[in-house]
Amino acid sequence: MTPPSARARAPQPPLLRISPEVALGAIGVGALAVIALWWKDTIFISGWGDWLTNAGRITGLLAGYAVIVLLALMARVPALERGVGTDRLVRWHAAGGRYTVCLAVAHTLLIIWGYAVTAHSGLVHETGSLLTTYPDVMMGTVAVGLLVLVGIVSARAARRRLSYETWHFVHLYTYLAIALAFSHQFSTGADFINRAQARWLWSLMYIAVAALLVWYRLLAPLRSALRHRLHVVEVRQENADTVSVYVSGLRIDELRAEPGQFFRWRFLTRDLWWAANPYSLSAAPRPDLLRVTVKITGSHSAALRHLAPGTKVLAEGPYGSFTAARRTRRKVLLIAGGVGITPLRALFETLPGRPGDITLLYRVNRPEDLVLATELDAIAAQRRARVHYLVGPPKFDGSDHLSPRRLQRLVPGLAQHDVYVCGPEPMMNAARTSLRTSGVPRRNIHDESFTF
Amino acid sequence: MKRVLLSVTGTVVGLVALLNFKTHGHPIAAGTLPSAGLPNASSTSPAQAGTSTSAPPRAGTSSRSSTPAASAARTIAGSAVETRYGVVQVQVSVRGTKITNVQFLQLTAFDQRSAEINSAAAPILLQETLSAQSAHIDTVSGASYTSDGYAQSLQSALDQVGIK
Amino acid sequence: MGTVFSFDVRTPGFDTTVLDDAVDILQDIDARFSTFRDDSEVSRLAAGTLRISECSEDVQWVLRRCAELTAETDGYFSAYAGGALDPSGLVKGWAIEQASDLLCMAGSTSHCVNGGGDVQCVGWAGPDTPWRVGVSHPLRRGELATVVTGTDLAVATSGSAERGAHVVDPHTRRAPGALASVTLIGRHLSDVDAYATAAFAMDDAARGWLESLDGFRAFVVQADGATWSTGF
Numbered sequence: 017m018t019p020p021s022a023r024a025r026a027p028q029p030p031l032l033r034i035s036p037e038v039a040l041g042a043i044g045v046g047a048l049a050v051i052a053l054w055w056k057d058t059i060f061i062s063g064w065g066d067w068l069t070n071a072g073r074i075t076g077l078l079a080g081y082a083v084i085v086l087l088a089l090m091a092r093v094p095a096l097e098r099g100v101g102t103d104r105l106v107r108w109h110a111a112g113g114r115y116t117v118c119l120a121v122a123h124t125l126l127i128i129w130g131y132a133v134t135a136h137s138g139l140v141h142e143t144g145s146l147l148t149t150y151p152d153v154m155m156g157t158v159a160v161g162l163l164v165l166v167g168i169v170s171a172r173a174a175r176r177r178l179s180y181e182t183w184h185f186v187h188l189y190t191y192l193a194i195a196l197a198f199s200h201q202f203s204t205g206a207d208f209i210n211r212a213q214a215r216w217l218w219s220l221m222y223i224a225v226a227a228l229l230v231w232y233r234l235l236a237p238l239r240s241a242l243r244h245r246l247h248v249v250e251v252r253q254e255n256a257d258t259v260s261v262y263v264s265g266l267r268i269d270e271l272r273a274e275p276g277q278f279f280r281w282r283f284l285t286r287d288l289w290w291a292a293n294p295y296s297l298s299a300a301p302r303p304d305l306l307r308v309t310v311k312i313t314g315s316h317s318a319a320l321r322h323l324a325p326g327t328k329v330l331a332e333g334p335y336g337s338f339t340a341a342r343r344t345r346r347k348v349l350l351i352a353g354g355v356g357i358t359p360l361r362a363l364f365e366t367l368p369g370r371p372g373d374i375t376l377l378y379r380v381n382r383p384e385d386l387v388l389a390t391e392l393d394a395i396a397a398q399r400r401a402r403v404h405y406l407v408g409p410p411k412f413d414g415s416d417h418l419s420p421r422r423l424q425r426l427v428p429g430l431a432q433h434d435v436y437v438c439g440p441e442p443m444m445n446a447a448r449t450s451l452r453t454s455g456v457p458r459r460n461i462h463d464e465s466f467t468f
Numbered sequence: 469m470k471r472v473l474l475s476v477t478g479t480v481v482g483l484v485a486l487l488n489f490k491t492h493g494h495p496i497a498a499g500t501l502p503s504a505g506l507p508n509a510s511s512t513s514p515a516q517a518g519t520s521t522s523a524p525p526r527a528g529t530s531s532r533s534s535t536p537a538a539s540a541a542r543t544i545a546g547s548a549v550e551t552r553y554g555v556v557q558v559q560v561s562v563r564g565t566k567i568t569n570v571q572f573l574q575l576t577a578f579d580q581r582s583a584e585i586n587s588a589a590a591p592i593l594l595q596e597t598l599s600a601q602s603a604h605i606d607t608v609s610g611a612s613y614t615s616d617g618y619a620q621s622l623q624s625a626l627d628q629v630g631i632k
Numbered sequence: 633m634g635t636v637f638s639f640d641v642r643t644p645g646f647d648t649t650v651l652d653d654a655v656d657i658l659q660d661i662d663a664r665f666s667t668f669r670d671d672s673e674v675s676r677l678a679a680g681t682l683r684i685s686e687c688s689e690d691v692q693w694v695l696r697r698c699a700e701l702t703a704e705t706d707g708y709f710s711a712y713a714g715g716a717l718d719p720s721g722l723v724k725g726w727a728i729e730q731a732s733d734l735l736c737m738a739g740s741t742s743h744c745v746n747g748g749g750d751v752q753c754v755g756w757a758g759p760d761t762p763w764r765v766g767v768s769h770p771l772r773r774g775e776l777a778t779v780v781t782g783t784d785l786a787v788a789t790s791g792s793a794e795r796g797a798h799v800v801d802p803h804t805r806r807a808p809g810a811l812a813s814v815t816l817i818g819r820h821l822s823d824v825d826a827y828a829t830a831a832f833a834m835d836d837a838a839r840g841w842l843e844s845l846d847g848f849r850a851f852v853v854q855a856d857g858a859t860w861s862t863g864f
Binding site for chain 1: 471475476479483486487490491
């Protein structure tokens with residue numbers, strides 16, 4: 017089965033994309049609104065005890081808001097996935113998560129201290145009093161403890177030692193923490209007691225994000241599975257350690273997958289059903305066919321070789337912002353490293369361009385690592401695009417193949433290109449540095465990390 | 469690391485700025501009382517025939533600060549606010565930038581908190597003091613005295629001190 | 633009542649015109665409860681020219697409370713101790729508490745009201761400084777028997793010192809003799825005042841009863857000069 021060339025599709029309504037700037041702006045506006053809630057409620061404060069207590073109130077409000085933002089980022093909302101990009105959402109979530117845990121801890125300590133100062137009592141006594149006499153504070157304390165635990169387990173040092181499953185399991189406790197902490201916000205939060213309107217709005221915010229989560233992570237995938245009935249039609253070995261899987265189903269064009277995007281694939285066999293792994297489409301999606309090309313790195317990917325045709329597949333997505341939407345210039349350079357060729361192969365096939373506009377650099381360590389080379393050559397010939405294979409062991413710092421001089425020689429007019437980069441992290445770093453040195457503005461370099 | 473420092477400093481600076489906006493120069497909270505200018509008023513109630521006074525004279529210094537009337541005085545009523553002690557609604561009188569008077573329109577105690585604060589200092593009996601001068605007491609409890617006895621009472625001495 | 637009231641308000645910026653209202657309350661209570669005025673409700677009740685149901689709510693409340701206190705103190709507190717109706721053992725403390733409550737409602741968080749030796753303190757006297765209430769010595773004029781410190785406290789002293797023997801034991805209709813003064817310390821002056829009166833009337837039996845009182849502390853000066861306390 018030869019991969020098809022891009023075909024004109026019937027015009028569809030434009031896809032909604034929320035750009036990173038808009039998303040950050042919305043988050044910022046929300047934070048300001050939350051602070052305004054405190055501002056409106058506070059007439060005056062004086063004295064050290066008041067300062068501490070109010071600092072505790074502000075950090076508490078922000079923490080309660082931040083957890084909702086973090087959940088929203090991970091809700092797999094298509095507009096965010098397409099606009100901000102999955103990898104960036106994950107980075108925001110990780111950084112934001114660290115900050116939120118700190119906010120929650122700061123809130124706890126400031127409130128204890130502030131109350132102790134105002135009541136002229138000792139810290140220990142005040143802690144005891146808060147835990148035992150104030151409603152729901154005990155649950156809130158358990159919540160902050162859970163958050164700290166999740167924070168510790170998510171630290172890079174810990175993650176290296178833990179299996180993904182263990183980390184993921186502990187991470188799910190954040191849901192429990194949020195649920196436990198919710199009630200104390202209303203029963204002891206100074207900005208919510210006696211303020212029905214504030215409580216309504218706050219609850220609405222939580223309900224809205226919960227709805228997003230339920231819809232996009234549970235119901236929509238279920239609906240998609242029933243509607244598209246994806247299944248394996250063929251498995252092809254591309255080289256010693258790479259395999260392509262062809263998946264077919266009904267009404268695939270309704271998924272509105274774009275070249276460059278990926279799905280989270282769950283192959284329903286006895287060994288593979290429990291994992292949903294992200295693999296990019298390695299060819300333009302056809303109304304009845306999708307293809308992914310996977311490098312074998314572990315037992316899961318190895319098992320893909322033996323998938324029987326007809327095996328049912330659940331595909332969540334499409335996700336990712338590594339698409340033609342990011343392009344702003346006429347000339348485009350695609351730089352692929354190793355398995356990073358997969359999304360770029362799809363883009364190479366479909367990115368609009370006149371002869372000479374599109375260039376692909378494919379960097380691998382050994383000749384046998386090349387995959388889909390015949391397709392790439394065919395596409396290059398047909399579109400009169402250029403493809404260069406940069407084969408060879410990595411030099412001392414891995415950058416010589418992608419040094420600025422080499423890039424400029426291979427790609428005339430480099431500084432006027434839009435560049436899409438995809439590959440292992442060190443290779444991407446080297447490529448980015450060379451591109452910047454060669455005068456490509458940062459906003460014209462588009463990348464997607466696989467390892468998020 | 470740089471980003472961590474930036475976010476921590478940014479948060480702290482933001483908090484301090486917000487709190488500072490809301491802090492007025494005139495502290496008004498239990499437990500932060502200036503020692504100078506304490507208002508101390510004593511009053512007599514009309515006694516039975518013999519020593520009655522028609523209108524209770526009120527001697528005492530007022531602690532209101534007298535600023536020159538450079539700017540117009542305004543009264544600002546705040547909305548009801550949940551504070552440490554319960555729901556408080558405050559009416560603030562301002563002249564220029566100085567707060568000249570604060571009136572609490574609403575003050576309802578929150579059982580938990582005010583109970584906790586109120587039980588802060590249990591009564592303590594001081595065995596060692598016997599002389600009124602050295603005891604630095606604020607008031608005197610004793611078996612009832614009439615207005616005749618008042619003049620010679622310790623309480624009257626205390627009230628005199630306040631009046632000065 | 634012939635009582636002198638002293639107000640010591642430490643809340644900064646407090647509107648001292650509120651004290652006028654506090655004095656009004658005291659005058660109003662005097663008008664309705666004073667046994668020295670023939671036209672007061674209590675006097676007319678005692679004389680039989682007014683029925684209880686026709687009295688104001690406050691008077692009815694006070695009389696009900698007196699009945700409760702009589703039960704609580706085994707009869708040692710009684711509104712009929714001297715024979716005729718005289719609830720002043722409760723009224724004085726209660727009146728001071730009302731005046732203090734008015735100050736609180738007007739926003740005071742720190743004040744002390746002293747009416748004829750019965751004291752109701754609210755809040756703290758100063759930053760980190762509790763109120764200091766001296767107790768005058770019943771046997772040595774001009775001296776203090778002790779000093780009690782605390783916040784939000786009420787102090788009432790019952791004794792025979794200044795006015796002569798005006799407290800009588802309702803059971804014997806005679807003045808008690810073993811104790812010189814009983815000082816009770818608690819939260820609310822209305823209770824504290826009544827209990828102090830009852831304890832003083834109990835004489836020798838006071839100690840046992842005071843020790844069984846929860847939430848109240850007592851300091852007693854005996855007629856022979858010895859002192860003891862309970863609850864501290």
